[in-house]
Amino acid sequence: SYGIWLYNEGNGKFHWKKLINPCIISILVVIIFLLADIRLPEFLTDTVQAVGNANTGVRMIYLEALLYFSDIKTVLKQKEIYLGILVKMLFFPFATGWVLSFVLSDEIMRGTLVLLADLPTMTIIPILAKEGGCEGEYAAGGTMVTLAASLITIPFISFIL
Numbered sequence: 001s002y003g004i005w006l007y008n009e010g011n012g013k014f015h016w017k018k019l020i021n022p023c024i025i026s027i028l029v030v031i032i033f034l035l036a037d038i039r040l041p042e043f044l045t046d047t048v049q050a051v052g053n054a055n056t057g058v059r060m061i062y063l064e065a066l067l068y069f070s071d072i073k074t075v076l077k078q079k080e081i082y083l084g085i086l087v088k089m090l091f092f093p094f095a096t097g098w099v100l101s102f103v104l105s106d107e108i109m110r111g112t113l114v115l116l117a118d119l120p121t122m123t124i125i126p127i128l129a130k131e132g133g134c135e136g137e138y139a140a141g142g143t144m145v146t147l148a149a150s151l152i153t154i155p156f157i158s159f160i161l
Contacts, residue, residue: 059124066126066140075141085146089153093118097161111161118157120146 033040040048075081096117097110104110121143130136 070137072141081145085149093157120150
């Protein structure tokens with residue numbers, strides 16, 4: 001929500017209405033339920049869980065449709081995508097590992113956090129970009145490129161760890 005606000009209106013004006021969306025409302029409801037120790041009936045829990053399980057598939061279908069109807073070749077010609085890969089998928093995981101080596105003694109936890117730092121761009125980013133009227137094609141291309149790059153960078157980072 002904050003990132004969308006920065007991209008759309010980075011002019012210094014803050015609008016609370018932009019931060020109120022279904023995700024934020026859901027998070028607040030969950031926090032209230034956790035603090036009040038409220039438990040949902042089993043049929044509601046099962047329903048919410050089924051919808052949550054379908055979320056990944058629906059997101060992938062949307063992302064694939066976005067990629068299909070986009071001019072990805074133009075996006076792939078932009079050099080900043082590849083610079084972003086170097087920073088996000090190599091520099092950032094190495095920097096994370098280096099910083100964590102001073103803080104965490106548990107190698108498994110440190111390795112897990114470094115691998116999490118090396119994961120591809122979340123598939124929700126192109127959806128949010130398109131929904132927010134931003135460059136959905138560019139975001140989809142970035143997601144696709146980081147996904148392809150992760151086939152190389154994740155084994156590489158795992159080997160180095």
